[in-house]
Amino acid sequence: MNQLKALIFDVDGTLADTERDGHRVAFDRAFADAKLDWSWGVDTYEVLLKVTGGKERIRYFIDKFQPVFNVPDDLDGFIRALHQSKTRHYVELLRSGAIPLRPGVERLLNEARSAGLRLGIATTTTPENVTTLLAATLGPESIDWFDVIAAGDVVPRKKPAPDIFLHALSEMHLSAAECMAFEDSENGLLSSMQAGLKTIVTVNGYTRNDKFDGAAIVLDQLGEPGSAFNVIAGNAGDASLVDMPLIKRLFET
Ligand code: XBP
Numbered sequence: 001m002n003q004l005k006a007l008i009f010d011v012d013g014t015l016a017d018t019e020r021d022g023h024r025v026a027f028d029r030a031f032a033d034a035k036l037d038w039s040w041g042v043d044t045y046e047v048l049l050k051v052t053g054g055k056e057r058i059r060y061f062i063d064k065f066q067p068v069f070n071v072p073d074d075l076d077g078f079i080r081a082l083h084q085s086k087t088r089h090y091v092e093l094l095r096s097g098a099i100p101l102r103p104g105v106e107r108l109l110n111e112a113r114s115a116g117l118r119l120g121i122a123t124t125t126t127p128e129n130v131t132t133l134l135a136a137t138l139g140p141e142s143i144d145w146f147d148v149i150a151a152g153d154v155v156p157r158k159k160p161a162p163d164i165f166l167h168a169l170s171e172m173h174l175s176a177a178e179c180m181a182f183e184d185s186e187n188g189l190l191s192s193m194q195a196g197l198k199t200i201v202t203v204n205g206y207t208r209n210d211k212f213d214g215a216a217i218v219l220d221q222l223g224e225p226g227s228a229f230n231v232i233a234g235n236a237g238d239a240s241l242v243d244m245p246l247i248k249r250l251f252e253t
């Protein structure tokens with residue numbers, strides 16, 4: 001039986017509920033700055049979220065929802081500039097404290113560190129978004145808690161491809177059999193499972209209807225003392241929050 005050595009976390013929707021009140025708002029502010037009469041409402045964004053990656057999501061929106069848009073000759077450059085503006089707005093939102101961590105995240109990170117487990121991140125989002133979120137919610141020193149922050153365009157293919165998790169594993173010099181992953185979405189779970197990782201899923205408002213076949217367990221949150229999680233799929237035994245004993249039990253199952 002392999003020994004559990006590390007936990008690898010997704011960011012958006014897992015460490016924090018960033019999409020509806022963070023990324024979506026930042027996209028809209030970038031569109032306004034660019035004098036584009038585009039606006040991604042909460043429901044529209046749920047459809048667009050099926051495409052991982054902000055730049056990819058803008059391109060998909062233009063292809064599917066903007067048939068009359070006068071596409072610039074340098075569409076890649078146009079999308080890159082729009083996305084850079086979006087990232088500036090998103091980082092500003094994070095720094096304003098608008099996006100807290102999800103329940104149980106800070107507790108679990110500290111428990112894992114106390115238990116001597118290593119930590120990694122494997123996310124589709126832009127690296128600056130990760131370090132800003134960590135600094136704004138846990139303090140700048142928390143960035144060093146993670147052996148690797150694998151993010152964004154560091155890999156050629158985005159989730160559901162396994163690339164970003166495989167990259168994190170290789171950077172940590174670990175095999176998937178020595179780690180547990182944490183995800184929130186179907187695309188994320190497909191990515192971590194294709195990388196060979198057992199995965200704990202915590203759903204959110206945008207992913208509650210996703211399919212999570214093969215997950216070690218599916219919960220509505222990690223849970224806190226006095227605020228138990230709800231099990232959506234899988235067996236938590238008598239646990240009421242995700243802690244080391246539950247993670248080890250799921251890892252060995
Ligand atoms: C979710 C994503 C990201 C964000 C937007 O990432 O698909 O693209 O929605 O971030 P995760 P960017 O893997 O953490 O769930 O605009 O920086 O791409």
Ligand code: MG
Nearest residue numbers: 010012013184
């Ligand atoms: Mg996610």
